Amino acid sequence: MTNAASRRAVETVWRLESTRLIAGLTRMVRDVGLAEDLAQDALVLALRTWPESGIPDKPGAWLMTAAKRRAIDGMRRLKLQDQKYAEIGRHAESTVEDEAGEGVDSEIKDDLLRLIFMTCHPALSREARVALTLRLLGGLSTDEIAHAFFVSEPTIAQRIVRAKRRLREVRAEFIIPDGDEWKSRLETVLEVIYLLFNEGYAASSGTSWMRPLLCQEAIRLGRILAGIAPAEPEVQGLLALMEIQASRFRARISAAGEPVLLQDQNRALWDHLLIRRGLVALERAKSLGRPLGPYVLQASIAACHAVARTAEETDWVRIAALYEALCRVMPSPVVELNRAVAVAMAFGPAFGLQLVEQLERLPSLAAYHLLPSVKGDFLEKLGRRQEAREAFEHAASLTRNAQEKELLWRRAAACNAEPQEKADPQKKGGDPG
Amino acid sequence: MKFMMIVKATEDSEAGTPPSPELFEAMMRYNEELAKAGVLLAADGLHPTSGAIRISYEEPGAKPTITDGPFSESKEVIAGYTLIEVRSREEAIEWALRMPDPHGKGEGRIELRQVFEGSELTQDADMLEAHEAMTGELQRRNRT
CATH class of the missing domain: 1.25.40.10 (Tetratricopeptide repeat domain)
Structure with a gap:
């Protein structure tokens, strides 16, 4: 492998693991900015050693261990004067020893959920939530995020730095909220994901009709969330809505690049696999037997179109x-x-x-x-x-x-x-x- | 970008021998990993070719020949596929490398193929052109 190729391979692995890495590290150090820095340090170490040693069998565990060691070193440098750091240090040392490093399945799920509640924290502006979610859960670079939103890279970089600082200021907790708070916080999370999807789906500015990266990230997050919170009808509903809307990508634009109305679309170009996935998610949402919320209703409307074989049959x-x-x-x-x-x-x-x-x-x-x-x-x-x-x-x-x-x-x-x-x-x- | 990981058939899969419990469990775990990462679209295994038919157009314009399975050249036959949606070719390769050896007896073979998509999901000029040609063709066919 060339240097560039092995660098890309390492970066790809890191990107696949980074979300879990950051989530696990945030639980340990209680600061999402610090967690990201530690994950980056692990990447640097991997870039230095993997091209020689080869990619380890459990790259996720390797990266986690490297990052945790780094965290412990940092805490030792702080001389553990602070009682709180001392606690974290002890906790970190005990977790770094469970060598699997990958943690228990349910724990990983909970960490991911905590992380998404953190990046969609109500103390942040909508724009900050979106940028931070893409950065920490999507693993996108600031450059990629800047491109998707047609703004400069420094703007996004600064937005993310400010968001992290804000989370520190309000002492945002790395928790899964419960009771009424769960409902309202979940709404914020769903709003961020759907906002991402819509930004990508129908860009109101710029010449490009689709911003594929954003749509794809939104759907991916929706799929992950649906796996973590399967009993939430609105989560399933949002996923169903996005899958069904995405099924029409190919048919939405004519060969000449012009938008095609739903009733005029060639239904053979619809992605029937995505439609099926959407209908399955919608069924799951309805089977939970709760009142139909806005996403489930919108998905139901989208499904009416999706199952009509011709526009006339709608x-x-x-x-x-x-x-x-x-x-x-x-x-x-x-x-x-x-x-x-x-x-x-x-x-x-x-x-x-x-x-x-x-x-x-x-x-x-x-x-x-x-x-x-x-x-x-x-x-x-x-x-x-x-x-x-x-x-x-x-x-x-x-x-x-x-x-x-x-x-x-x-x-x-x-x-x-x-x-x-x-x-x-x-x-x-x-x-x- | 969508990629298809195609698992090739083996003597065992063609004989209808189910995978070992260990392999089955490893495959399940792998699929769960894909699902948890939000990249899994579909994963299916196919029946052996003993129940299949093959339709061959051996002469242009003539009726096709229909052959009943099984088909002997198992290396050319597909035993199953997994469809994933990822952000880059490198990611697809990484996921494909993480798939367990689908056979475990030295016969396991996985092929990774990119799926054609519409213009909206790619910036690649060649793919765009191919897509437009296909759309144009479909529209022509719909008109006639």
């Missing part, structure tokens, strides 16, 4: 009902608008229009271009072409996306033309992919 009545349930557990104007679309698909545009007109009264939606766009669609179907044109023009004036603006102007112009033969009745609005 069960819109069920989707409309699911959106109504979603409006109740997660009230939001955007969800309401989606519900209006589903209702129109299920029962006709007149019913959808009623809902849209109610939404128009909300000041928070005044600048939301999809509202007049959907309204225009309903009006057009009802043959109220003049009003439809006005709605499309209004929508075009509200969007900043050039592609969308163009499309809306075209639709507005089409309303001026002579009415055509009744178009394909199935070609009505619908969810974007």
Whole structure:
């Protein structure tokens, strides 16, 4: 092997092990920043010795032992004056002796869970949570994170440093919260993961439609979390939602690079393995017999689309009902608008229009271009072409996306033309992919 | 990136001899490791080729020949596969190296192959081109 190749091999192994390493070390030293430094030290040592000695049989255990020795050395240098350090030192020395170093299975799971609760700590800003989670649980470099978010590397590096400092300041505990706190902290964790997924799935800025790394990391974290917390319906629900949405990656963009609406997608391009995985996770979520939360409901909606063999077979009545349930557990104007679309698909545009007109009264939606766009669609179907044109023009004036603006102007112009033969009745609005 | 680890058939697997309890347990443990790391997509074992058929198009445009199993050349036959999703080729290699020897009698063979994906999951220009060619072809077929 060349130097570069062996370096890459060592780094790959480290990357596979780093999350567990950092989690285990955090339990020992109670400081996530210090734990990361120790893990890095172990990497440096591995880079020095493995190219000669070869990669050890249990690389994870090797790295853990190396890092723990390092930690103990550091604590000895502090002369153990501090009672707390003395305790940690004793604890560390006893754990470094259990030579397997890999720890008990349940312990590793708990450490990972504690680590994700730490990186998604409520004392951190949303951006800091995202960056720290990618760094410590994804093992991504600051450079990779910076690329994914179109910001400079120093920005991300600083964000991570500040986040770690903040955790130290608030004395964030390396614990699995219980009771009511468990529920709210878990919500934060799920929010971070879904945020990552959405950042990657539909980038609102930049030219690239997909930011694959973020999506992939989000799904990977979702899969890990679903393994650690199998009895949490919302964890399973989020995983189901991401698996099903990811199943449409290949079909979402045309060969010319343009977005393809869900109803127009070639369903043969959907990844049916991911759909199946999503449906399994969704079943597991429902089998837990708890009230359906927002992720389980969204996953159920995604599943309705996923199981329809053609766009025409979509069960819109069920989707409309699911959106109504979603409006109740997660009230939001955007969800309401989606519900209006589903209702129109299920029962006709007149019913959808009623809902849209109610939404128009909300000041928070005044600048939301999809509202007049959907309204225009309903009006057009009802043959109220003049009003439809006005709605499309209004929508075009509200969007900043050039592609969308163009499309809306075209639709507005089409309303001026002579009415055509009744178009394909199935070609009505619908969810974007 | 998705990779498929293909385990080749052996005389034992073709004879339908189940793996030893130790090997079975090692495989289970390995799959659990994959799942815990969030990289496992699917893992399946295949029945021996004694129950298989082979369809060969020996002449363009002519009807295919159908052959019943078993197929003798066991090294060319697949006994099972594991599909993983990882961030790099190096990671796939590392995971493949961690798979237990699937046979334990000197016949174990694993092949690691990358799975074609759409443009969204790769920045590789060659793969992009291949994907577009495939999509174009599919669209042509759908139209006709």
